[in-house]
Amino acid sequence: MRAAILPTDTMSAENSRQHLSPPVLRIKAVRKLYRELEAIRNVSLDVAACEFVSVLGPSGCGKSTLLMMVAGLIDKTDGEILINGTPVTGPRPEVGVVFQQPVLLPWRTVLDNVLFPIELLRLPRAKYVQRAMELLAMAKIDDFAHRLPRQLSGGMRQRASICRALIHDPSILLMDEPFSALDAITRDEMGVELLRIWQANRKTVIFVTHSIREAAFLSDRVLVMGRRPATIIEEMTIDLPRPRHIAMMEEEQFNQHVRKLRKAIEASHV
């Protein structure tokens, strides 16, 4: 199944994606102006079903803005964003978002937080309780389903927020530096957990990060964004085998990717 995403034949990655399945997400020549300030310039990007794509760039380069435009929370100035072939005009039910902070509601239990989108979307709650429990079990926090967020650690809260983003079974998961508030050790663990959840759920993931190692470890493809005006300056396919383990971060193949990505970022600073 992953052949569609990681081409092993002679075809270019671009061709294979277009031939085998239409892109789930298509961003065409998108531009964003804040008054006269150009935040994003000419970003184009196709993402195939079940692909894990990272957008890597320095802090404040506009990569989060791009993600929020895909989520339908920010208007674009020019260009087109299509999800499953239809233009994005606002938030949509086939998108789930994980933010930098867990943003759980402190008065709701973990389970009720996970079910929050179901309430907002006016879906029958009873039907989704079992799914919520399954997601929590997958994130290994089902024992805490009836606890309040303040009783959980930072990593557990962020796992709960990932479960919340997945509850209504969106086809696209948008993640805005979701692990940047966590300590380094928890962060690596969360990466592995995320890949496990992703492999069990088969979602398309757009993952925004400023960590080169994180992008290389998680992704099928990494897009490097330069500073303002932000635009994609480098695209790199990460052909490390899956499933990936933390030990892979020590391997030469992984480090080669990291070096190449770092060079691309450094080149953009000139």
Place this chain on the structure above:
Amino acid sequence: MSKLFNKIRIFIIELGWPIGISLAMLVLWEIAVRELGIRSIILPPPSEIIDAMIQRHELLLAHLWPSLYLTVLGFALSVVGGMAVAVLITYSSILRKGFYPIIVVSQVVPKIAIAPLFIVWFGTGTMSSLLLAFLIAFFPMTINSALGFQSIDEDIHRMARTFMGTRGQIFWKIRMPNAMPYIFSGMKISITLAIIGVIVSEFVASQEGIGYLIKLAGGLLDTPLMMAAITVLSISGLALYGLIVLAEQRTVYWQTPTDMSGGAGG
């Protein structure tokens, strides 16, 4: 069982000292008044105040009920009215810009001073008392509720929008619970102010109520009755305040760390 014992232990530690010191002061008071031969018109000993409370409980209660009734009613109106105005302030930028400064500035006006004016407008009696209680309790309710409705985290708002939350849903499921701690702070201020409003109004012009009784007893130089009335009033005020604290602990359960023992570690 152990949990109950723990609660009792905390209760004794927390309240033991203030209660002990209060009792000691009462004993000191009793002894001082008797030994120094101070007349009961100037300062009755605690025993005499308690005696007055027991002997004349019918009179005290007869005057306490109307005051309590007006206090609670004025308070309830201020809660409903204050929250309603807070919602308007939250959602209408014109109202926010126009009214909010007026509300804040009007805080400076000592509303007690308006009491005689209310008597002119609404006559002596319940209406004046009720309105004064409402007016004086209304402002802290409005300001606190408005603060609560408006202080939602931008990230939470954004999260709700990505899941296509409507304005109504965001109000009832996010703004309202988020405002509860603020609303309760407002209530705690308002209930004490509502009592003041009713008592002052009864001082100015009324034929019943605990404020009227205090003034009447003062005129008759019946100091034990006066102090008995003040005591009864204080106990009632404390009880009303306690009820709100109790409701707060039930409602704002997520802020009181009562169940930390079972919490998760790092």
